[in-house]
Amino acid sequence: MEKNWQLPVSIVSIIVGFLVTTQIKSQSEQRELLPSRRLEDLVVMLKTSEQRNQDLLKELSTLRAQVKELESGKIRLAKKQEASLDLAAGLSPVVGQGLEVVVQDSAKPLAKGEDPNTAIVHNDDLLRLVNELKAGGAEVVAVNDQRLIDTSEITCAGTTILVNKTRIAPPFVIKAIGDAQTMEAALNMRGGILEYLQFYGIQVSISRKSEVLIPMYSGGSQYKYAKPAAPAAPQESK
């Protein structure tokens, strides 16, 4: 009786030792892979990658300026065409008459039982405002100085809104260049977007400007998959 307990207990202790070391080994491996998964560290990681993003954007704009310089030295013929292409592609800042629409969360205190979700500005609201402005003849639109180009998105990311993959925060300033009167009329249409937003207490103020300045698109090259194809043959009319 005295002796025969040692063997099974030793086997179990071999198992314990084995499990402990393998576990410690794989835990430290994983720690190297994923330095830490705590919220605070993730915030720091997000901050640093955003900072890096900013730095790269700065680098991109200086490089783009260099490219412009080189190009202007070489080609002067295509200059004019390039300028209009740049305008369309959002690669140059633009100025013109238009509207400035400032959108802010509701300032009214919430009534009891009221959903606080209705009192804040959502990406849908911005999307509809922008759409209405475009319908009213806006030529160039920017949200919080993020120039909207053909690939621009206005999405919801947790508690913030993303435009051109950049987080924006209230107050949201939508700048639109175009015929100010038509655009304002489009927004103020009866049963339109402004009435809808005001119903929920969202604060919208529209001001006409004789000179609205919209910066250039600050993101990188947009086309990774799309390639120019041969233009379709013009269809013969019967």
Next chain:
Amino acid sequence: MGVVVTLGGLAVGILLGIFMPWSIPQALSKYFAIAIVAALDTGLGGIRSGLEGRFGLAVFISGFTANTLLAAGLTYLGDMLGGDLYLAAIVVFGVRIFENLAKIRRLVLGRFWSF
């Protein structure tokens, strides 16, 4: 004597673990942690009952498997339910580990010193 043998077993296990190229996937690491605590508890319980001279092989083996499986099952259930049920197993095994260690300490001390 028995304690020395088990410590030797522990050392052998540690060496095995160091030289084995296996590693545990992240998803299972919680289960392994709980299995380790359960195995540790069973091992200490075995030493204690051995020193007390009332070791039963069937009790030992069934305790080892049942404790480990119950702990892993509890962890799994906790994962399914979204609560940290494995904490219950950790606490119970932790308390028992301390109790067993205290008993072993007394038994071993009693063998060498009798004040």
